[in-house]
Amino acid sequence: QLQLVESGGGLVQPGGSLRLSCTASGSSLDIYSIGWFRQAPGKEREAVTCISSSDGSKYYEDSVKGRFSISRDYAKNTVHLQMNSLKPEDTAVYYCAAGFVFTMLGGCTDTDFGSWGQGTQVTVSS
Numbered sequence: 001q002l003q004l005v006e007s008g009g010g011l012v013q014p015g016g017s018l019r020l021s022c023t024a025s026g027s028s029l030d031i032y033s034i035g036w037f038r039q040a041p042g043k044e045r046e047a048v049t050c051i052s053s054s055d056g057s058k059y060y061e062d063s064v065k066g067r068f069s070i071s072r073d074y075a076k077n078t079v080h081l082q083m084n085s086l087k088p089e090d091t092a093v094y095y096c097a098a099g100f101v102f103t104m105l106g107g108c109t110d111t112d113f114g115s116w117g118q119g120t121q122v123t124v125s126s
Helices: none
Strands: 003-007 010-012 018-025 033-039 046-051 058-060 068-073 078-083 092-099 113-116 120-124
Touching (some): 003 092, 003 113, 018 092, 018 120, 033 068, 033 078, 046 068, 046 078
Antiparallel strands (some): 018 078, 033 092, 046 058, 092 113, 092 120
């Protein structure tokens, strides 16, 4: 059974960087499409970025385009989320999720994914 564990969260100053990792056990991540989602207090969970295992397409939410990047590390069965130029509004619990999605050209939603990690807190504050 696929299990996902996020790591790499923490406290960072505005303008700083963090790299989140989503490491899988129980199955190879190669066959799964992966999404990173976040949920801030009092707000709904939203998709940050997703990558398809089928056509390699990626989706980025508008507010993170040019600042965040999703990538796979096949050797470590891990997907990374590189976050640069962080802003206070990026503060949230970040979750990774796995599912079977053919393409991300139309975006992604949490209903596309069936396996979820426990989340990691990211706080951007001076």
